[in-house]
Amino acid sequence: MASELAIRARGLSKHFGELKAVSKLDLEVPRGEIYGFLGPNGSGKSTTIRMLCGLLTPTHGTADVLGTHVPDEAASLKPRIGYMTQKFSLFGDLTVAENLKFIAEIYSYPSEQRRARIEELLDTYDLQRQRKQFAGTMSGGQKQRLALACAVLHSPELLLLDEPTSAVDPQSRRDFWANLFLLAESGTTIMVSTHYMDEAERCHRLAILDRGVKVADGTPMQLQADTGMHVIEVLTENTSAAQDVLQRHDNVASVTQLGIRLRVLIPVKTDAPQAVVEQALRSAGIDATVTASSPSLEDVFVAVTMDAAERDA
């Protein structure tokens, strides 16, 4: 059912000269969901979002966004999408209220309802006290709320957010996500790129990008179930020695240190993974508590990007 998809992309690629920023990306984003794009810097998240809103022309492949073909039909798409750039892109020398008014005029928002809509947004995004402040002088969190208010002013069907929380504190991030859930509940499809695991975990569905390639997608739970890895947690005082030993072990795929804990990924084909780890540490004379754990999204991320590295090699 195509109409239930907000975005459908097939083989979407973007090359900048030799660099393949995005390679053969297939995407299906259902309407009304929050769809996450997880990946490190340079993994092609921004490039993909820019292709989806018609700012960049794909080198290969096609994309249908809200039933319109981009980039050639991008003009008719603009009034129906909202876009929040990675860098704050509103006018620093205009006040909060002036910025909102400008955006309302640009989107030809009905003039008789304009004032009411701006007041509503100032309330929703907690900007009433800043209404006469110049946007350039606001804090990161305030700027981000203003940017979101401007992006949703014309009630778009699809909201594209490019790393919206990269410059704000944890509390602002929580508030921001609360707002996103409200928007999703009211039927807005949201595509958001991030490099924070906790944010990715909040999405209904997500895709993990690594160097321009989609290495996994699905709901967070699916992804966690499908890692293909056992997760063993090691609690020890001698973390660096333990890490050394485990990293050299044939059955161990990766070791990540979290304080005095080590998270060890072992492919599912290995039997009794906990015993393998215990055995390895004991023979190295390292005292440790070993427990089995379940994969977190971070483990998923480590596992899938590791696969990609092996595939490249």
Next chain:
Amino acid sequence: MKRFSRLNAIIKKEVLQLRRDKLTFGMVFGLPLIQILLFGYAINTDVRNIKAAVANQAGSHLSREFVADLGATQVVRLVANAGSAAELEALLRRGEVSIGVLIPPDFDRRVADKNRAAVHLLVDGSDPTILGVANQLRAMPLRFDSAPPKEQREDLIEVRPYYNPERRTPVNIVPGLMGVILMMTMMLFTAVAIVRERERGNLELLINTPVSSAELMIGKVIPYVGIGLLQLAIILGFGQLLFDVPVRGSIVDLYLAGIAFIAAKLALGLLLSTAAQTQFQAMQMTIFILLPSILLSGFMFPFDGMPVFAQYIGEVLPTTHFIRLTRGIMLREAALGEMTTDLWYLIGFTAVAMTIAALRFSKRLD
């Protein structure tokens, strides 16, 4: 209706930002004022008081009278006496004087002889204006009150400066200055205004809204048309107030020519903005066009005196055509209808530059 609302939104925003940008706002009014004072008072192509030395080897009554006449012209100021040509040369070389007047011992006889020069002027040719002054002195009529020669030499050519009989520099400079000031501000402001939005990231937001490229460009440019006309009024007003520069032709014609020129310069600014990535680059490109516009437009040097190659470059520059129009309308009382070639050039230039700019400015990032 939507189109108008969007255009209107861009214009209002631009004006609001312009009013808050103290530096730009200051430049809008300060630049014409400073330039007109600078060019009006400090620059004077009608040269006077050039330092000169005299070596009077004749020492006769007639020669002393000649030296007195020379001083009375005020073109030269006699600051030293020398004994010989060698001494004059030394003074020249040290830069103490720019002109050496050598009066040979047989001065009285030479004056009477048509075929021999009576006086030698040793001129510092390293400064072309001084050479010009020396040529001016050559034409100085010698009237010896005490002993009128039998045959008074008549000048073959008499100069009658039309349109600026007093030969006042400001009258000549101000019409050209309008072109230079408008060119500078219009081109720079538009180029920087768009590039600044690109640098700050505003453009990425704007091109993701329903605003079209044309609305964006026209909306950004329109406020500057108003500013350009304001600057025109400032220059005209102060030109008249301080230097009595006349507007002999129709003021309406002058403003129409102004609008055509402003449009040409704004279009050029837009074109530059599509090529520049940073404000600094925009600035550099502006200067690249600024210099030839000052030097080759006929503002500083007479257009017809330039080498043909330089004239071709001059013809391409809109400033050249605008300066012709302003000098024509303000000083020669010409009607715009009599100078259609220059007017059409400005209109054509605008159309071409605007088209290229609109084609180059896409709503995409790649």
